[in-house]
Amino acid sequence: AGSHVRSTLVGLETENGIKAMAAHYQRFDPAAYLQYNYTPPRADFERKDSIVPWKLSCLHRAFTEGDINGELLVDIGSGPTLYQVMSGCEVFNKVILTDFLEANRQELRRWVQDEGSSSLDWTPYLQHVCKLEGRGYTWTEKAAKLRKAITHILPIDVHCPQPMDPCALPSAGADCLVSTFCLESVSPDLPAFTRALGHIGTLLRPGGHLLLIGALEESFYLGGPGVKIPVVPLNQAQVCHSLKEKGYTLIRLEVYTLPQDMRVGVDDVTGVFFKWAKIMCMK
């Protein structure tokens, strides 16, 4: 039904681009992806200039310094990763993780249900976030809190006008969305990226917040050995313009530029943006 509705709303060329992107993702390898991006040097908690600690700091500060509050946080395009909700689970007592692939949802379920080892040891991440928060939690207490907060792990397709099952959401919508490296990595072009931004906006209540992390000027990344996935290269201005076009008001913007040794060949990303926005009206 989604693609039927979509093909009448967007051009055939874009529809083909979306289908081609879905075909790339059939070859996505969660364990390889985690190794490429979530181990040192990109995830080195001893290095001030490592990418993952920067991302965790942006999310921690947004969740603790601002007026973000409510019941439900939804993570759009979670993939096989959990770092992006480790701070949010202190503010929201319900967290919904989503992804397009069953393989990723399965990876997340394995961690949440504490069934054997997940592909990546999240302990250093939990320890780092505990240190940022200074609440005196042990990482095991933090892990228990996160497991308790995650109420659903659901399918999602940001190219559908209704990206996920609305029954999982309150009628007014979610209070907050987080989405990291998803929209630009799944969209064939800028119009599709902007439409996807609008689609996920419909999941938010008016006045709800969006915390968006993404790649700047990236044209591809490896979703597994030899699995080259195309990415729509974006600059800051394009992301800001798309947010504005879809009814978001920008609250905070931070940018990270990759040092040379963070460019490890798994993609051609040059920078990472963090954007904290509020949706005022649906457009």
Ligand SMILES: C[S@@+](CC[C@H](N)C(=O)[O-])C[C@H]1O[C@@H](n2cnc3c(N)ncnc32)[C@H](O)[C@@H]1O
């Ligand atoms: C680059 S990964 C990002 C994973 C994780 N959020 C992170 O920060 O590393 C992109 C994710 O988008 C998912 N995805 C692919 N097509 C999608 C679609 N049409 N709608 C939503 N998510 C999609 C993929 O399965 C993958 O998990």
Ligand SMILES: O=[N+]([O-])c1ccc2c(c1)CN[C@@H](CO)C2
């Ligand atoms: O350095 N990182 O923390 C990091 C994590 C995930 C991703 C990137 C960089 C760049 N590529 C995207 C996919 O387009 C995925």
